[in-house]
Amino acid sequence: MNKKNANSKNAFVTIVGRANAGKSSLLNALVGEKIAAVSDKPQTTRTKITGVLTKGETQFVFIDTPGMHKAKNKLSEHMLNAVNESVAGVDLIILMADCTKKISENERELVKGFKTGKTKVILVLNKIDLLENKEDLIAVIAEYSKLFDFIDIVPVSVLEKDGLDIIMEDLEKNAVEGPHYFPDDKFTDQPEKVIMAEIIREKALNNLNDEVPHGIAVTIEHLNERENRNGEAILDVTATIYCERESHKGILIGKGGSMLRKIGQEARADLEDFFQIKVNLQCWVKVKEGWRNREGMIKNFGLE
Numbered sequence: 001m002n003k004k005n006a007n008s009k010n011a012f013v014t015i016v017g018r019a020n021a022g023k024s025s026l027l028n029a030l031v032g033e034k035i036a037a038v039s040d041k042p043q044t045t046r047t048k049i050t051g052v053l054t055k056g057e058t059q060f061v062f063i064d065t066p067g068m069h070k071a072k073n074k075l076s077e078h079m080l081n082a083v084n085e086s087v088a089g090v091d092l093i094i095l096m097a098d099c100t101k102k103i104s105e106n107e108r109e110l111v112k113g114f115k116t117g118k119t120k121v122i123l124v125l126n127k128i129d130l131l132e133n134k135e136d137l138i139a140v141i142a143e144y145s146k147l148f149d150f151i152d153i154v155p156v157s158v159l160e161k162d163g164l165d166i167i168m169e170d171l172e173k174n175a176v177e178g179p180h181y182f183p184d185d186k187f188t189d190q191p192e193k194v195i196m197a198e199i200i201r202e203k204a205l206n207n208l209n210d211e212v213p214h215g216i217a218v219t220i221e222h223l224n225e226r227e228n229r230n231g232e233a234i235l236d237v238t239a240t241i242y243c244e245r246e247s248h249k250g251i252l253i254g255k256g257g258s259m260l261r262k263i264g265q266e267a268r269a270d271l272e273d274f275f276q277i278k279v280n281l282q283c284w285v286k287v288k289e290g291w292r293n294r295e296g297m298i299k300n301f302g303l304e
């Protein structure tokens with residue numbers, strides 16, 4: 001934890017919305033170069049990329065929703081679960097919509113999920129640059145307003161950087177008093193660990209069903225690059241997968257270690273692909289009850 005003074009504030013913000021609405025673009029635009037440096041790797045969009053932006057006394061932590069892409073086909077339940085997971089513990093949700101498109105079933109489902117929680121939701125209507133007639137926006141806003149009591153509806157063009165200042169004002173207004181969890185000048189001091197943990201978590205989520213995935217966090221305990229006997233570079237990675245119950249631990253490990261092996265093999269393949277280096281991955285499973293609070297999120301970023 002970095003900083004706490006009398007005025008220090010933070011806001012945890014999840015960005016959700018249909019595929020192609022412009023979520024990644026928004027994240028990049030708001031966070032700026034810091035995240036772009038991380039996301040120029042080929043598969044970044046597959047992992048949950050989080051951006052951190054510190055402006056004055058306030059630190060904003062952005063969480064992209066995992067599972068939304070996969071949900072394109074399998075939709076509703078899967079997507080809602082993914083969203084509910086990422087929405088838990090955040091202060092604000094940005095629902096990113098494409099103002100040139102009709103409200104989709106997925107969006108309706110998403111909004112239903114908001115109603116059960118208390119988190120404030122800002123609706124961002126993106127791609128206004130594509131509207132030939134700006135007055136069409138009025139009807140779009142009216143339609144969305146029927147769905148939910150958004151704290152604000154902000155028409156923007158991320159492409160043209162139009163309206164982004166209004167989003168920032170809304171976020172600032174709704175930030176809460178508290179410390180800065182990340183160094184002020186960086187996206188994170190350990191971007192590789194963040195990405196690694198997310199790749200492993202993604203594999204665990206894909207392989208497990210129902211209740212277990214919601215209680216999973218991954219931390220990278222150890223990283224070491226060395227040369228093997230043939231002079232090839234190899235990266236040793238030790239990861240811990242945290243779950244909430246003993247019974248979940250059993251499921252995660254699987255019969256004779258089969259599940260953990262499968263998760264490990266799939267994660268290793270992706271890690272090698274992503275980092276372009278041979279990887280030796282060791283995964284451990286630990287039970288940590290009730291990690292699912294902010295501390296859990298921070299752990300998941302590899303910052304303890």
Ligand SMILES: Nc1nc2c(ncn2[C@@H]2O[C@H](COP(=O)(O)OP(=O)(O)OP(=O)(O)O)[C@@H](O)[C@H]2O)c(=O)[nH]1
Pocket residue numbers: 017018019020021022023024025026045068069126127128129130156157158159160
């Ligand atoms: N015209 C226009 N295009 C935009 C705008 N914002 C984003 N786009 C484009 O929309 C496409 C999708 O943008 P992304 O940021 O990848 O959208 P996403 O919601 O993260 O998409 P998924 O990763 O599929 O969920 C890209 O081609 C962007 O260039 C905008 O304000 N105007």
